[in-house]
Amino acid sequence: MFLNRSIIGATFLRSCLVKNSSTTKICNKIKCSIESRPFSADIPKTSYEHTAEAITNNENNTTSEVSKSNNESSKSGDRELEHKLKVLMLEAEVLRQQGFLVPDESYMKDDMWQHLVELPTISSRKKYLEFLFKLSKKQEHRKIKQVEKQKKLDEFRATNPLEGLNVLTIEEHASQYGLKYNNMFLRFYDTIINRTYNHKLFQAMMFGQKLVIDCGYEQHMTKRENSYCAKQLMLLFAENRFHSDPFDIHYTNYNRNSDLAKLFHKSIPTLYNPEFPANIHENSYLNVFPKEKLIYLTPHCREEMVSFDHEAIYIIGGIVDKINNEPLSMAKAKREGIKMLKFPLDKYLLWGSGSGKSLTLNQCVAVLLDIKKTGDWKYALRHVPKRKLAEVIVDKHVSKFKPDFPVKKNNTYNTKKTWKPK
Amino acid sequence: MFLSKLYSINNFKYMNDLYYVIRRTAVYHSSQKNVSRKHISSDLLENAFDSISVNKPTDWNDIHDFVLNHEENKENICNKINIDGLIMKWCVQNNKTSYAESYITYLRQSDKEINLATFGLYLRSICQSNLVKLEPEKETEIIQMCTDLKNGHPVLDSITLEDIICALSLTHKWEDCIPLLEEVKLTKTISTRAYSFVISAAFLNNNEKLAWALANELLELDREPLSMVYLSYLKSIKKLEKGGNIVEKLEILFDFFKRNGLICREDVAKELLLYRNTSNVLVKFSGFCNVCKTKLTKMELTDDEFSELKEVFLKNVIIGQDIFIKSDPLEMGQFKEFVTNLGKFDVILDGLNIAYSVGTNKGTQVFSKLVASVISYFVQQKKSVLMLGRTHMNKWPKSNWNYIKNNCTIFLAKDISQDDPYLLYCALHSGPKTIIVTRDQMRGHRHLLKDRKYKMLFTKWLGQRQYELLTFNKNDKPIFRIPPHFSTIAQNSENIWHIPYKSQDKNNSINDNYHKNWVCLKLEK
Numbered sequence: 001m002f003l004n005r006s007i008i009g010a011t012f013l014r015s016c017l018v019k020n021s022s023t024t025k026i027c028n029k030i031k032c033s034i035e036s037r038p039f040s041a042d043i044p045k046t047s048y049e050h051t052a053e054a055i056t057n058n059e060n061n062t063t064s065e066v067s068k069s070n071n072e073s074s075k076s077g078d079r080e081l082e083h084k085l086k087v088l089m090l091e092a093e094v095l096r097q098q099g100f101l102v103p104d105e106s107y108m109k110d111d112m113w114q115h116l117v118e119l120p121t122i123s124s125r126k127k128y129l130e131f132l133f134k135l136s137k138k139q140e141h142r143k144i145k146q147v148e149k150q151k152k153l154d155e156f157r158a159t160n161p162l163e164g165l166n167v168l169t170i171e172e173h174a175s176q177y178g179l180k181y182n183n184m185f186l187r188f189y190d191t192i193i194n195r196t197y198n199h200k201l202f203q204a205m206m207f208g209q210k211l212v213i214d215c216g217y218e219q220h221m222t223k224r225e226n227s228y229c230a231k232q233l234m235l236l237f238a239e240n241r242f243h244s245d246p247f248d249i250h251y252t253n254y255n256r257n258s259d260l261a262k263l264f265h266k267s268i269p270t271l272y273n274p275e276f277p278a279n280i281h282e283n284s285y286l287n288v289f290p291k292e293k294l295i296y297l298t299p300h301c302r303e304e305m306v307s308f309d310h311e312a313i314y315i316i317g318g319i320v321d322k323i324n325n326e327p328l329s330m331a332k333a334k335r336e337g338i339k340m341l342k343f344p345l346d347k348y349l350l351w352g353s354g355s356g357k358s359l360t361l362n363q364c365v366a367v368l369l370d371i372k373k374t375g376d377w378k379y380a381l382r383h384v385p386k387r388k389l390a391e392v393i394v395d396k397h398v399s400k401f402k403p404d405f406p407v408k409k410n411n412t413y414n415t416k417k418t419w420k421p422k
Numbered sequence: 423m424f425l426s427k428l429y430s431i432n433n434f435k436y437m438n439d440l441y442y443v444i445r446r447t448a449v450y451h452s453s454q455k456n457v458s459r460k461h462i463s464s465d466l467l468e469n470a471f472d473s474i475s476v477n478k479p480t481d482w483n484d485i486h487d488f489v490l491n492h493e494e495n496k497e498n499i500c501n502k503i504n505i506d507g508l509i510m511k512w513c514v515q516n517n518k519t520s521y522a523e524s525y526i527t528y529l530r531q532s533d534k535e536i537n538l539a540t541f542g543l544y545l546r547s548i549c550q551s552n553l554v555k556l557e558p559e560k561e562t563e564i565i566q567m568c569t570d571l572k573n574g575h576p577v578l579d580s581i582t583l584e585d586i587i588c589a590l591s592l593t594h595k596w597e598d599c600i601p602l603l604e605e606v607k608l609t610k611t612i613s614t615r616a617y618s619f620v621i622s623a624a625f626l627n628n629n630e631k632l633a634w635a636l637a638n639e640l641l642e643l644d645r646e647p648l649s650m651v652y653l654s655y656l657k658s659i660k661k662l663e664k665g666g667n668i669v670e671k672l673e674i675l676f677d678f679f680k681r682n683g684l685i686c687r688e689d690v691a692k693e694l695l696l697y698r699n700t701s702n703v704l705v706k707f708s709g710f711c712n713v714c715k716t717k718l719t720k721m722e723l724t725d726d727e728f729s730e731l732k733e734v735f736l737k738n739v740i741i742g743q744d745i746f747i748k749s750d751p752l753e754m755g756q757f758k759e760f761v762t763n764l765g766k767f768d769v770i771l772d773g774l775n776i777a778y779s780v781g782t783n784k785g786t787q788v789f790s791k792l793v794a795s796v797i798s799y800f801v802q803q804k805k806s807v808l809m810l811g812r813t814h815m816n817k818w819p820k821s822n823w824n825y826i827k828n829n830c831t832i833f834l835a836k837d838i839s840q841d842d843p844y845l846l847y848c849a850l851h852s853g854p855k856t857i858i859v860t861r862d863q864m865r866g867h868r869h870l871l872k873d874r875k876y877k878m879l880f881t882k883w884l885g886q887r888q889y890e891l892l893t894f895n896k897n898d899k900p901i902f903r904i905p906p907h908f909s910t911i912a913q914n915s916e917n918i919w920h921i922p923y924k925s926q927d928k929n930n931s932i933n934d935n936y937h938k939n940w941v942c943l944k945l946e947k
Contacts, residue, residue, distance in 0.1 A: 083577065087609050090538070091579035097507040097539030098581075099463050099500070122580065122610040137497065302837045330838065331746035 081117065088116050092129060100126060101133040108132070115223060197241045201277035204248040209372065210313045211240075211365070212285045212294070216253030217319040218260045220328055225320040230263035233318065235362040237268065237278070243369045249278065251318075252285040260318075286336060289313050294338050297364070299357070300327035301340035304347065308371045316364050343367065345384070348377050352390040359384065463500050466492055467512045476521060479528040485509070506536065510543035519551040538578075541571060542585035549588045549619070553650070556592050564589045568598075580606045584616040591623035599623070600632075614645045621647060622654035634678075641682055644874050652690045669945045672697075676919050679912035683878045691923035691941050699944035703920075705937075709908030713942045714918050718908035723854060723883055731879045732850040739870045740843040749839045757844060760833055761851050764808075767831070769800045770849045772842060772860035773811035779861060779891050790822035795898050796859065796891065801829050808852070810845045812837050843867060849887065859889045859902070882909060906936040919943045 096102040112132060119125045213233065221229060233251075240246045255261055256272075270276050281288055296315045297305075315338070317329035333340045343364075345357055359367070363383045370380035470488045474481060489500050489508075500508060506529065513522040526544050529536050545567065552560055568586050571578065578586070583606050587599045599620050606612050617640045624633035633655075640647055652675065659671045679686065695702060701713045709718035723731070745751055776796050777789035793809070800807050807830035814837050815823070826832070833848070835841040842862060849858045864884060871877050890903040912921045925939040 084609060086577045087579050090575075090577060091581060091609065094537075094539045094542065094579050094581050097504050097537045098511060098543070099504040099508040101459060101499075300838065326747050328744075328747070331744050334746045334750050334838075 085113060085117055088113070088125070091122075091125070092116070095126065095129065101130045103129065103133045103136040107136045118223070198277050200244075200246055201241060201248075204246045205277065205279070208246065208248045209310060210250060210289070211247035211368065212250045212252055212289070212313060212315040213318050213361070214253055214285065214315055214329075214332075215251050215255070215258075215260060215318045216284070216332075217317060217328060218255065218258040220324060221260070221320060222323060223259065225322055226259045227263050228322075229318060229320040229361070230260055230267060232320065232361040233260075233264050234267040235360075236365045239362050239366050240369065243373075245369070245373050247365070247369065247372075250281060250285070250288065251278065252281045252283070252288065254280050254282055256282070285313075285315060291336075291338065296329065296333035296338045296340050297342065298327070298329040298333060298340050299342050300330035301333075301342055303341055304344040305341045306344070308368075308375060310372070314368065316361060316368075318361060320360075321358070343381070344377060345381070348381050349384060350390040352388060355388050357388070459497070459499055462494060463489075463504075463508050464512065464515075466494060466500060467508060471512075476524065479524065479531060482509075482525060482528045503537075504539075506534075507539035507543060510540050510547070514543055514547045514550065517550060519547055522547040538571075538575075538582050541567065542582040545585045545589040549585075549592060552592065561593045564593055565595055578605070580608075580610045584613055587616045588619040591619040596620070596623040596627060611643060614640065614648060617645075618648040618651050621651045625651070625655045625658045628658065637678070641874060644877075646684060649687045649689050652686055653693060656690075656693050672943075672945060673919075676912050676914065676921060679921060680914075682874075683882065683911050685910065685922050685924055685937075687924050688926055691921070691939075694921065694941050694943065697943065699946065701942050703940045703942045705908070705920075705940050707906055707936060709906060711920060711940070711942055714944060716915055716918060718920055718940075719913055719915070720886060720907060721882060721909040721911055721913065722886075723879060725854075727879055728850070728854055728883075731876055731883065732847070734871060734873070734876050735843075735847060735850060735867075735880075738872060739867050740847060742870065748843060749835070753836055753839060757833070757835075757847075761848065764831075764848070764851065765806070767808040767848075767852045767856055768805035769807045769857045769859060770845060770852065771796065771807060771809040771830070772845050772858070772862065773809045773815060774841065775860045775862055776891055786818045787822075790818040790826070792894075794822045794825050795894065796900050797826055797829050799900050807831070808833070808848060810835070810841050810848065812839070812841055850883075854883075856887065857889055858884070858887050859891060861890045882911070885909065910937040917945045919945060 092102055092108075093105075116125055116128060119128060213236070215233075218226060237249070240249055256265075265271050268276075271278060272280075285294060293311065293313045294315055295309070295312045296317070298317060315333075317332070319328060321328070330340065343359075345351075351357060363385075366383040367380045370383070371377060374380065466489045467485075469492075470485045474484050474488060476482065476485065486505060489495065489505065490502070506525075509525055510522060513519070513525065522544055526536075526540075529540070545564065548560060548564060556564075568590050571582065571586060583602055587602050587606070590596060590599050590602075603612055603616070603620065606616070617636060621633045621636045621640070624630070624636065633651075637647055637651065655675060659668055662668060662671070678684070691702070694700060703711050703713055705711060705718060710716075711718065740748060740754070742748065745754060749757075771793070773793055776793050780788060780792065797807055797809070809826065809830050810833050813834045815834060833844065835844055842860070842864065845858065845860065846864065846867060849856050864880075868877055868880050868884075871880055886905050886909060888905060892901045892903055894900055910922050912919065914920070919942075921941045921943065922937050923939050923941060
């Protein structure tokens with residue numbers, strides 16, 4: 001509870017310190033980048049502008065490097081590939097002219113072309129282009145909205161010069177409120193928050209329960225699935241860190257050269273630093289932990305988890321199966337002779353039709369964290385998205401039903417009290 | 423007294439809350455926006471052509487204005503880049519060749535740069551309208567356009583290339599298509615349409631060798647040629663001198679149908695009916711043709727084909743890439759041992775498929791009774807029965823389960839293994855006469871066979887051996903859908919051929935789900 005309060009305080013204070021709206025944008029940028037870099041010991045603590053510059057420069061550098069290397073691999077290299085790329089560029093152009101949903105030429109980046117070259121069929125390319133189109137439209141709309149908002153504010157300030165000064169963004173208001181830019185609260189830096197969270201993880205590494213994420217399914221997933229998986233791994237790490245009693249997470253079968261690992265590393269740049277609170281193993285969990293303690297959590301087995309075992313080491317398969325829904329994790333556990341269990345999803349929840357019963361990796365970890373803390377499945381399974389569940393409503397006809405004995409109107413158990421003048 | 427009353431009332435309140443009704447809702451919102459985006463252009467054009475009639479070239483300007491400035495086009499889905507392509511596409515989809523022509527002349531007159539997509543779609547519309555006969559002026563136009571396109575662009579994309587291929591194949595320069603096909607292969611598999619156009623061009627120009635080679639290439643991709651291929655083959659036959667030659671040529675085509683298990687469409691059948699001694703036949707369930715008074719035959723698999731299918735099935739379907747996905751080696755070993763000691767059975771039952779035929783929520787008492795009654799039906803006919811299921815069936819009520827156990831042989835797979843690959847393998851092992859009782863069409867397992875040849879063998883075999891449980895009558899006797907006494911494949915007895923075709927009107931009821939529409943031909947040499 002105390003920690004939670006301190007987080008709010010910290011974010012509030014951070015926003016208080018920002019002076020004008022142009023820096024808020026940069027600040028947002030830092031915020032994003034810092035949140036994705038949980039252990040930001042390498043960020044200097046001087047001023048926000050400074051770090052902002054450093055980070056944006058850094059980002060620019062890395063992206064330009066990436067694009068350069070992509071350029072080299074996709075545009076140079078053998079002639080065949082170049083020819084194919086040209087054909088595909090023309091194909092995209094023709095699709096655009098035929099009225100398919102294809103983003104603008106200017107939106108297409110090198111890595112997108114690279115992905116297009118790798119896709120085997122025209123229908124898969126169409127789908128990918130449509131996906132990019134939707135993405136581009138989303139960004140476009142967001143930009144338009146931002147500009148409109150700013151315009152409105154400017155207009156208002158121009159027309160009402162006196163009142164206009166009083167119309168402030170919440171950051172501006174917060175910084176001016178009180179003792180002329182002074183504040184009685186102690187300032188919390190992001191690094192401090194980071195340290196408190198990481199401290200919890202270090203505690204867990206010493207005394208906490210272990211949890212294994214099996215990252216050995218990289219070659220079974222498509223590129224898109226791999227990127228989703230990497231994102232879920234990042235969210236999972238954050239979710240675990242925020243919890244009051246986190247797991248000690250071990251990433252096993254982790255191949256640093258795989259797509260998955262590269263994407264995961266991109267979202268957590270300090271991941272491979274020696275002081276970073278994550279355990280990365282290149283070999284299997286069988287080499288790290290005693291086999292009899294391991295339990296593989298897979299949705300394809302029949303046996304349901306009844307209660308949480310605080311001694312066991314649970315394994316979650318790091319796999320996003322959008323296309324291929326073969327029971328890979330079950331097959332693996334069967335081959336290695338590990339005990340299998342699944343969440344009691346049918347026992348505690350009423351499922352709606354439509355979307356399946358699959359959970360993301362971060363949801364799985366959230367459920368495990370809560371069941372470990374409370375032992376209450378109903379509470380733990382609140383992490384299952386609401387849209388997947390059947391909507392439960394009280395039938396009107398049933399609520400109209402009246403008991404066949406008279407009920408006094410002013411009953412003690414009638415909670416609604418109406419006041420009437422005497 | 424009061425307490426009890428209160429308690430009961432509280433109880434009532436609680437009960438009231440318990441009366442939940444579950445409403446199931448599907449999630450639409452994410453897909454809806456996308457659908458509207460896809461359809462907005464065709465809807466707008468539909469409206470535009472309804473309100474504006476195109477007579478003069480300037481009318482096209484009105485259509486442009488209507489579509490581009492329409493309030494539904496807020497997101498700019500229709501824009502200056504794709505409006506030409508969209509209009510052409512609309513013309514192709516609605517088969518309005520005159521509009522397509524007038525639009526291309528309008529574009530040429532207005533000095534606008536015509537983009538690739540518009541050219542491609544215009545070619546497509548020409549192909550559509552001039553399939554049967556190409557006028558000489560159109561031919562020169564096509565050749566001119568295609569050479570311009572090829573010369574104007576160092577590389578061409580697969581979509582435009584396919585349109586060029588289709589258009590060129592109608593002209594006398596059809597042989598230029600073949601190098602283009604190779605170019606398409608670089609970025610995508612060639613569409614059935616492009617293949618069919620080239621094949622029919624090859625037939626019409628008497629290059630049969632190339633045509634059949636391409637047709638087999640298409641079949642290897644697990645696609646079937648369009649009707650136009652057969653039609654142009656028949657057309658090429660007609661050009662030949664009358665006499666024995668025609669019969670031979672027809673036999674080649676029928677043999678192609680027979681070997682590849684193809685069923686042609688009604689338009690091809692109509693063309694076939696123009697020949698002498700042919701008639702349109704509705705075959706009865708017994709397979710008796712009432713015109714030539716012969717019976718259609720059952721095409722049995724040969725022993726070699728059968729054992730080959732068995733082997734491929736074990737390798738591709740049960741074991742696949744990873745045995746652990748469907749089973750495990752221990753179970754596989756048990757199964758192999760079980761199979762080697764296995765005699766021949768008359769009937770093989772898919773236990774759980776029968777049990778769940780009334781729905782999965784009925785309880786084990788019902789399930790076991792269903793299976794037991796199906797077994798008793800076959801046992802009364804003195805047939806040997808094998809049943810496959812999963813181990814959890816052991817927990818079924820003892821009275822019925824003991825009856826099942828005593829009257830048939832049983833193999834139970836683990837609860838987390840798949841049982842139907844085992845079922846199919848047992849049936850294949852037990853020999854060509856064995857009946858399978860299941861409602862599963864086994865499409866997924868068929869797909870895993872990969873090779874077209876084995877897929878065909880599999881459907882041929884299963885189509886003749888599968889009993890599907892429909893219902894039970896009043897005396898608890900099962901009613902099955904029985905396979906017909908003939909196979910739906912082009913077939914001949916000496917010089918009388920029977921060719922099945924797909925009829926447009928489908929009024930087959932569920933109970934007689936077999937192929938009825940046939941062409942009966944008597945070929946005289």
